[in-house]
Amino acid sequence: MEEEKKKEEVLRNRDQMGNSGLLFSDAIIPNNNNMFDFPFIDSTDSSSSSFKPSTFLDLLATQDYTPSLFDLFSPPPPPPPPPPPPTSAVPESSEVLNTPPTPNSSSVSCSSTERLLDADDADRDKSPFNKQLKAKKKNQKRGREPRFAFMTKSEVDHLDDGYRWRKYGQKAVKNSPYPRSYYRCTTAGCGVKKRVERSSDDPSVVVTTYEGQHTHQSPIMPRGAISAGAAAFASPQPPLVFPQPQLFRNHHQQYTYAPAPPVDVVTCGRGFDPVFHSFGGEERRRIDGITCSNSDSFQDHGLLQDMIVPSSNSLQIPEEDKQN
């Protein structure tokens, strides 16, 4: 019963989001598949062939050198990618929406990752913090950093993802009664930022957007749990990591996919399925060709459980990658 209600709620949210579109100017990529079924080929990895786990779990089992789940979404090393022409429809910044695991969060959606790290971004990642900030100011352009967005149904705005964040600003968002909070990773040398805001359409949904990649491991992250990510992207260098969702430990979380994104991301065949349950669940089921796991029967596999990943075909693949 409860499950049914949850599903309905998720669907509702999904619809709302779909109709109104998230605030994200960035693309939110919907996925039809359970994150774990998703082949994790990050667009970043031009050679997706290197690693194609069939499920997230596979990823986990495969590699462990990477600390965070988000690694999966880490942008590829440095492909000097000439920004795809507008026609390519590849948005400057695609984001991956996933579910941030927090106690209060119940549903999440995921989008795609932005893959292009322009030189500027790369520099920032390497440079000291203040330098990054200054650079940012100079090049304040939206959608340039790799982003990873989560839509979480949560009562709390700031979800604990395992990293330490420091709030450095808050702004009112146009067309939204809810303010947007800006956080920066407090780890020295790590310029990862994240924005947290509530959906104006559905106040119960918190949209968390991670920007940049962690240059360190999650301070409170149990190593094995999430390492799969990096592997997924087959990125030879695991240094950069996305915020690690410690939230994934929470059970009974449902995930919702964001509405179809205006991105040229390759979306799954038919839109996305709004509700995804924690992966690793025993009762995975296919809905419309989508594999889902039942949150109720969900077992604790670590943070990853709650992660929902876009299906392989829903993953946005950069033009350059596609060509490869």
Added chain:
DNA sequence: CGGATTTGACCTGCGC
């Protein structure tokens, strides 16, 4: 007392 948060001001990009 040190670290985190708040909050108004400032800067930058973008659309008109």
Added chain:
DNA sequence: GCGCAGGTCAAATCCG
């Protein structure tokens, strides 16, 4: 060029 909105800074304040 101007105004708006988003993003960041930094001083003040709060809290453990």
